Amino acid sequence: MGGVAVGSIVAPAIVAAIGPRLAFAVVGSILPLLTLLAYRRLVAVDRVVAPARELGLIENVPMFAPLSLVTKERVAAHFVPLQVAAGELVIRAGDRGDRFYIVGDGELDIDVDGRHTTAGRADYFGEIALLRDVPRTASVTAIVASTLFALERGDFLAAVKGHSAAHAAGEALVDERLAGGVGYQSG
Numbered sequence: 558m559g560g561v562a563v564g565s566i567v568a569p570a571i572v573a574a575i576g577p578r579l580a581f582a583v584v585g586s587i588l589p590l591l592t593l594l595a596y597r598r599l600v601a602v603d604r605v606v607a608p609a610r611e612l613g614l615i616e617n618v619p620m621f622a623p624l625s626l627v628t629k630e631r632v633a634a635h636f637v638p639l640q641v642a643a644g645e646l647v648i649r650a651g652d653r654g655d656r657f658y659i660v661g662d663g664e665l666d667i668d669v670d671g672r673h674t675t676a677g678r679a680d681y682f683g684e685i686a687l688l689r690d691v692p693r694t695a696s697v698t699a700i701v702a703s704t705l706f707a708l709e710r711g712d713f714l715a716a717v718k719g720h721s722a723a724h725a726a727g728e729a730l731v732d733e734r735l736a737g738g739v740g741y742q743s744g
Contacts, residue, residue, distance in 0.1 A: 611636045611706055614659045617679040620730060623722035632716045636706040647697040654686025654693055657713040663703020669695040685731050687713050
């Protein structure tokens with residue numbers, strides 16, 4: 558919008574100063590010149606590949622479904638891989654929520670007030686504390702050595718709360734989980 562505003566102001570001055578034919582040539586050469594100047598950066602952007610494994614896991618999370626491919630790639634690039642040993646506590650009920658997790662491989666026990674369920678590949682957890690800004694509602698412990706992908710609080714909230722449909726899907730999921738209607742699985 559700023560470019561349109563500046564162009565609206567500058568274009569009549571250029572036409573008056575050098576004439577319409579030469580003004581079209583000057584203005585028409587701006588975009589190709591900018592492309593040539595930025596060529597190396599554009600090529601570098603094309604070479605960056607989104608992490609395929611993380612991107613594949615994101616596809617299984619309903620609250621990420623409404624996001625554009627570019628946003629999903631950005632989210633995937635922010636995931637941090639974590640290796641957890643069997644018996645290791647990942648999150649504790651009552652703690653402050655700092656991350657969202659997707660299970661890459663392995664099996665985890667999810668304890669919600671004494672009710673246990675398991676999470677495996679492509680399952681996810683940790684969204685309730687982040688979306689509602691409440692303490693963790695479950696404790697999660699690795700049953701076997703597992704690979705998790707963690708997304709920091711700020712990155713998760715920017716992706717989900719920054720898109721109304723994603724935020725609505727996240728809130729619906731939280732409501733279902735808190736009501737006991739859905740376990741801690743990906744579907």
